[in-house]
Amino acid sequence: MMNIMHPSLRRLDLNLLPVFDAIYRHRSVRLAADELAMSTSALSHALSRLRITLNDPLFYREGHRMCPSVYATQLAPSVASVLNRLEQELTPQPEFEAASSTEHLQIAITDFTAFCIFPALMHKLQYEAPGLRFELRYLPHNPALTELLAGEVDLALGFSTPDDIRHPELEEIGWFEDEYVVISNTDRTQLTLKDYLAARHLVVTPWNEKQGVLDIQLEQMGYTRQIAIKTPSMLSAPFIVAESDLLMAIPRFAAEKLIPATKIKIFALPFAIPAFEVKIYSHKRSGKRGATRWLKAKLQTLATECSSGR
Structure with missing residues (x-):
């Protein structure tokens, strides 16, 4: 017999959980409807569906108040916790704002990349992104594939070689070329x-x-x-x-x-x-996409300035 995952959740319209939570907190259909931007009739209909699904009255009217049943009182903390957790996890990531960011980026480097680009980079960032923080780590091997895939570093600045193996999960862009x-x-x-x-x-x-x-x-x-x-x-x-x-x-x-x-x-x-070439490597599914995308663009601009200024 096929094992059906989450049978209770499959029976329940999850949109009804905010209705339950709002009524429980406000003890009022009207106030709950106002919070959820619903009409009182729509909220009453949602409560009826929830009662049928859970096979419990959930709330009793006593004067102007909606008083919870024993089951509703037991259920309320878990529902509130789940809704708060989902709200936190499902909130869209904010757009990266360089001027106010306090992101902490780990970058795999070599002596060459640190010496040649970071003085100029930090000179610019002290004005454009003063809160951005870096942890520079020596590149253990080229192109730090394992560390990027594991999320241990956010970017790697590595040398391009004829033996480079391209990994489908990594993005690589040419950064700096020299003789x-x-x-x-x-x-x-x-x-x-x-x-x-x-x-x-x-x-x-x-x-x-x-x-x-x-x-x-x-x-x-x-x-x-x-x-x-x-x-x-x-x-x-x-x-x-x-x-x-x-x-x-x-x-x-x-x-x-x-x-x-x-x-x-x-x-x-x-x-x-052949020319000496340094590439910027990053993970396609990095958790800091906004910050790494901005930094890669900044690094490319600096590389162009360094080349044209020579």
Whole structure:
């Protein structure tokens, strides 16, 4: 025999529950009808249907008051609780208002994304969204798929690679594109491919990856380079380069921002490689859709400004 779910609810018109709750609170058909914007005759008809469905008189008229039955008195707290809970849960989400929002957003980042965009972002947000709060978390892997799907982070700013796997639950948009350059100490005067291959290198590996995109490209060309240091931190790397003979490949935007802070020179990368690209990843069913949508638009605007200002 088929198991019918919620047989009692299937017999009851749930629109009658607010009628019951209003009469119980006001002890008056007229006042309940006013609260529910119904006529007294329509409310009386609804009460009659409820009495039939529940097989109980529910309310007795004593003078001008509607007094609850024993069953109605027992039922009233549960009905009020259920209606309050549904009202809270079913209230439409308010539109995101940046100026007044106090949302707390968790964003997976790397050194590069934090260093290159968050100073400019926070400069703007102190005026446009002063209450918006962030928790920056290091991107554990690219593109933080597990964390986004689990709702542990709201956005991830990650590198695009040829091996990217697109997940149907994730949205991804191109955010920032740049060319690779090479930085060295200030003693170097030129950088040919021969010079590049003869030098020792520092390589940033945010996820302790075995091989970076430059090494894959060099391998396809039949070359290898001598890697002296691998480090997960991009921010310490330029200072190491400035005090050594090491070379480091880095996006141009980051290299140019680092020049005032350390003694380095910038050279063109002496072989062709696809552009460095960062994407913004988010979950399609994020619980903070308004905030993440607004922030993604703001990030894209900043990326455009950064590119055009160079």
